[in-house]
Amino acid sequence: xxxxxxxxxxFNFIDILMKFLNSIFFVVLIIGLSFALVLSPPDYLQxxxxxxxxxxxxxxxxxxxAFSSIAFLSIINFVFKIKHTLLISKSIGPIGFLFxxxxxxxxxxxxxxxxxxxxxWDARLTSMLVLSFFYLAFIFSFKIIKNDNLAIxxxxxxxxxxxxxxxxxxxxxxxxxTLHQPASIKLSxxxxxxxxxxxxxxxxxxxxxxxxxxxxxxxxxxxxxKMKKKNLKKL
Amino acid sequence: MMDYLISLQSLxxxxxxxxxxxxxxxxxMHYKTKKKLKKYEKEFMKEFQKLTAIEKKEILDNSRIVxxxxxxxxxTI
Numbered sequence: 001x002x003x004x005x006x007x008x009x010x011f012n013f014i015d016i017l018m019k020f021l022n023s024i025f026f027v028v029l030i031i032g033l034s035f036a037l038v039l040s041p042p043d044y045l046q047x048x049x050x051x052x053x054x055x056x057x058x059x060x061x062x063x064x065x066a067f068s069s070i071a072f073l074s075i076i077n078f079v080f081k082i083k084h085t086l087l088i089s090k091s092i093g094p095i096g097f098l099f100x101x102x103x104x105x106x107x108x109x110x111x112x113x114x115x116x117x118x119x120x121w122d123a124r125l126t127s128m129l130v131l132s133f134f135y136l137a138f139i140f141s142f143k144i145i146k147n148d149n150l151a152i153x154x155x156x157x158x159x160x161x162x163x164x165x166x167x168x169x170x171x172x173x174x175x176x177x178t179l180h181q182p183a184s185i186k187l188s189x190x191x192x193x194x195x196x197x198x199x200x201x202x203x204x205x206x207x208x209x210x211x212x213x214x215x216x217x218x219x220x221x222x223x224x225x226k227m228k229k230k231n232l233k234k235l
Numbered sequence: 236m237m238d239y240l241i242s243l244q245s246l247x248x249x250x251x252x253x254x255x256x257x258x259x260x261x262x263x264m265h266y267k268t269k270k271k272l273k274k275y276e277k278e279f280m281k282e283f284q285k286l287t288a289i290e291k292k293e294i295l296d297n298s299r300i301v302x303x304x305x306x307x308x309x310x311t312i
Binding site for chain 2: 229
């Protein structure tokens, strides 16, 4: 059973998955964009600006999910010392950082026409900014610290510490009075978004998830090659 | 459809800017990641070429990953 998770099997699986994602990505992208920019209706209050939601919300979801995965993998690595978990979290880091920045920038572009300001030191916005700093610290811990073991320790501490920020981001709109609106989509409870807007939102989420998977697989493959290059003589 | 997209410009330049920034950032990251992958494949093959013929044969026989990198590198050159 464990043999299925050997590096060579994973490497083989990465290639197959990359080919599959590459083959369907543009079709899903065109469908997603058609719904987001053309087929979905404008909002009765915000007008066309509501379309920013189709970038902003999936980007924010992916950034939160990416950091939660990094924190979870760091704990697993801390306890079980599985080297692959580190390679995976190292590959997820830049993707999460990209989407955190995109969520902040698209949020500012959405905030200007709707709130009349690009930025406010509001709980949700500030906690997202803090998340981007945690991502930066996590990414740079591998670049700055040359000692591998120390870099692993420091990056694990950063990700576990940063995980405290995740529930703060999620519940900031409920705990404090913020400029940012509360969640419209809930896993438990009623979703207050019409299906004509929910469909493009989920389609764009799928597009960005597929893109993230592609980048992750390329980064993970690079990490495996780096590792194999180090141990070439031992092979 | 083009007319519709152009009309969107007057209705929501913020929309087009946010989509444009997203696609530019995503494209840049994809390009840089792919370039880095190819660079490491190339560096790996350089190291591999330095080995003796016997070592090369032994590694190619034993490691599926090296065989994969070798074939994907051969496709790109």
